[in-house]
Amino acid sequence: MELSAILHVLGVVVWVGGMFFAYMALRPVAAIVLEPPQRLTLWAGVFGKFFPWVWVSVALILATGLHMVVKLGAATPLYALVMLALGTLMMMLFGHVYYVPYAKLKRAVSQQNWQAGGAALGQIRTLIGVNLSLGLLTIAVVFVGRALT
Numbered sequence: 001m002e003l004s005a006i007l008h009v010l011g012v013v014v015w016v017g018g019m020f021f022a023y024m025a026l027r028p029v030a031a032i033v034l035e036p037p038q039r040l041t042l043w044a045g046v047f048g049k050f051f052p053w054v055w056v057s058v059a060l061i062l063a064t065g066l067h068m069v070v071k072l073g074a075a076t077p078l079y080a081l082v083m084l085a086l087g088t089l090m091m092m093l094f095g096h097v098y099y100v101p102y103a104k105l106k107r108a109v110s111q112q113n114w115q116a117g118g119a120a121l122g123q124i125r126t127l128i129g130v131n132l133s134l135g136l137l138t139i140a141v142v143f144v145g146r147a148l149t
């Protein structure tokens with residue numbers, strides 16, 4: 001259980017921390033200092049480096065989370081089930097980002113179609129904003145849930 005918890009939290013740190021940095025630090029500065037061709041090329045490259053780590057994190061969080069739920073069995077607290085629901089929603093949103101707007105962003109950048117790239121990046125920004133909020137909420141749910149259980 002301890003090893004599962006460590007790997008679970010490492011996955012959470014990489015995913016949620018990465019989204020926080022991208023959304024709260026890189027995005028506002030890139031929007032001011034870079035023109036669309038450089039900005040969209042930067043984001044396609046940044047996501048190309050970050051998203052494989054998100055897939056690793058998703059796999060770790062899901063495997064370790066389900067392992068802990070199975071170990072806890074009937075003693076699984078309600079907040080862990082809420083975490084399972086929120087986590088599953090986050091993973092589905094990430095899958096959508098990866099296969100729809102991120103695929104469009106890569107295509108747009110390779111074709112130098114900056115208008116289509118801007119639209120795709122706008123969708124990614126909205127969905128990462130939602131996922132970041134869900135991630136922070138999920139972390140709060142665990143600790144508030146524990147305090148109340």
Ligand code: HEM
Binds near residue numbers: 085138
């Ligand atoms: C998707 C499926 C997930 C499942 C099945 C799951 C399940 C669990 C379980 C069973 C625990 C141990 C609860 C306890 O012993 O008190 C746990 C701990 C935790 N989970 Fe999740 N979780 C999932 C996703 C997530 C996500 C997406 C986040 C955050 C964004 C998250 C954050 C945490 C944190 C911070 C802990 C506390 C670790 C510790 O202090 O031991 N989990 N999870």
